Amino acid sequence: MNIDDRIERRLGYDTGLSVLADFEAVSPVAHTESPVGRGPAIERLLDVFEPAFSGSLPPSVYVYGPKGSGKSAVVSALFDRLATHSGPRQAIQTTTRAVEPTIPGFVYVDARRASTQFRLYHAMLAAMSDEPVPDHGIGTEELAESLRDAMRTGPDLVVAVDHTDEVETPPATTLIDWLEAVGERLVPACIGRDPPDAIDWEPETTVEFGKYRRHVLVELLTSRCSTGLGRDALSHDQIRDIVEWAAGDAHDALAAVMGAAVSAERAGASTVRSADVDAGIEGVPRPCVALGRVLALPESRQRLLYELAGLSQEERSTVGVATEAIAARPGVDLSASTVRRVLYELADAGLLERVTVHRSDGKGRPPSRLVPLFPTVVFRELFDRRTRTG
Numbered sequence: 125m126n127i128d129d130r131i132e133r134r135l136g137y138d139t140g141l142s143v144l145a146d147f148e149a150v151s152p153v154a155h156t157e158s159p160v161g162r163g164p165a166i167e168r169l170l171d172v173f174e175p176a177f178s179g180s181l182p183p184s185v186y187v188y189g190p191k192g193s194g195k196s197a198v199v200s201a202l203f204d205r206l207a208t209h210s211g212p213r214q215a216i217q218t219t220t221r222a223v224e225p226t227i228p229g230f231v232y233v234d235a236r237r238a239s240t241q242f243r244l245y246h247a248m249l250a251a252m253s254d255e256p257v258p259d260h261g262i263g264t265e266e267l268a269e270s271l272r273d274a275m276r277t278g279p280d281l282v283v284a285v286d287h288t289d290e291v292e293t294p295p296a297t298t299l300i301d302w303l304e305a306v307g308e309r310l311v312p313a314c315i316g317r318d319p320p321d322a323i324d325w326e327p328e329t330t331v332e333f334g335k336y337r338r339h340v341l342v343e344l345l346t347s348r349c350s351t352g353l354g355r356d357a358l359s360h361d362q363i364r365d366i367v368e369w370a371a372g373d374a375h376d377a378l379a380a381v382m383g384a385a386v387s388a389e390r391a392g393a394s395t396v397r398s399a400d401v402d403a404g405i406e407g408v409p410r411p412c413v414a415l416g417r418v419l420a421l422p423e424s425r426q427r428l429l430y431e432l433a434g435l436s437q438e439e440r441s442t443v444g445v446a447t448e449a450i451a452a453r454p455g456v457d458l459s460a461s462t463v464r465r466v467l468y469e470l471a472d473a474g475l476l477e478r479v480t481v482h483r484s485d486g487k488g489r490p491p492s493r494l495v496p497l498f499p500t501v502v503f504r505e506l507f508d509r510r511t512r513t514g
Contacts, residue, residue, distance in 0.1 A: 142354065143388045143396060147509060149352030150385065152378035152502065153415050155197040157204075160347045161340035162194045168331050169202055173282065176206075176228050181280050186296070186325070187315045189333030191414055192373030195315050196234075196286050198333075203232040203284050207251075210279055228280040228311075235285050235293040236420035241302045245271055248283065271306040281310035288316040289323060290417065291473045296325040335372025342367050345377055353385060358396045369405050376408050379415065379499040383407040386505055413475055413498040419506065427455055428466055429475070430507050433500035442481055442491040443467065467494060 148154045159166075175182045189195050210229040231251045238247040245267035249257045252274055257267075275281060283303055288296045296314045303312050316323065320330050336344065345363045358381065370377035384404030388396045418429060431450045432440070439449040443464065451460040458466075470476050477495045
């Protein structure tokens, strides 16, 4: 929030705003341009990339740490800023006519949205070029050749690939092979949750992110809420309660904040009440699947999860009952058998939990029901808003 925004709030210009004043500001899947409370981590990364500032390629690096520790927020923001300084730089005219070195290009790619070789090359080209990259009518090798051409005439590259080694994304070794196939003038920076000894890749250096400390997470939530929520919508004590519960996970903390704000809005309240905070916290499963994973799924699968999350307790009593209810929804154009198969696939991927339903008569094989392992209220809100805005 800038100074003008703060003054306008004091003048009362935001009177009448809903509890959720700026949806993106408190979204657990949105990152700010300047991540809060991660200065030391940024400095450690800049130490790794130090050779780039003199025109050389830095060492390969693996950035790791638990969910909600700020890895994606920091790396994406840092690469975005470094990209503005890369490429040929204007010469400084001196008596010796010295020319500043060419800084390597910095490209950030999310493996959740680039989980194939084609999508990885496509994302890299899109980040490197102002021209649109075709989605159809072009093959993987053609994209690879376009990358080689761009690298022959442009600067070396540092390519960050986020969310490696997840259920839906390739392991770091596969991604490295794909990157090496387009040339030697690039260095990988992979980001994941597993410790270095748990992945089949040996980078030249590593950078670890730990969970947020309480006071840092309080600062982060306070900053995000000052922009995202109405004035005085959430008290400092409420923020501290959410931080205490979140145990250093910024994703879960923001999901609880958004869930609490949605609860307050639906009740017509002007501020977040204690019951809303409780609802927000209860709406975040523990352990919790990152919403970024859910939102990276194909639209059709997101729709099934959206409909599942909107079912009543009775409609979710068993997989069979839920399947029939979802297949009957207007927005679903799939047979009941297909719906059931996809729901089981989503459970196998760890997005849903199969819970056995105990039968009172004790006859036959007990049925099961599906329980979402992600914040359903926040997911449905994100899905609805994206649908409305296109």
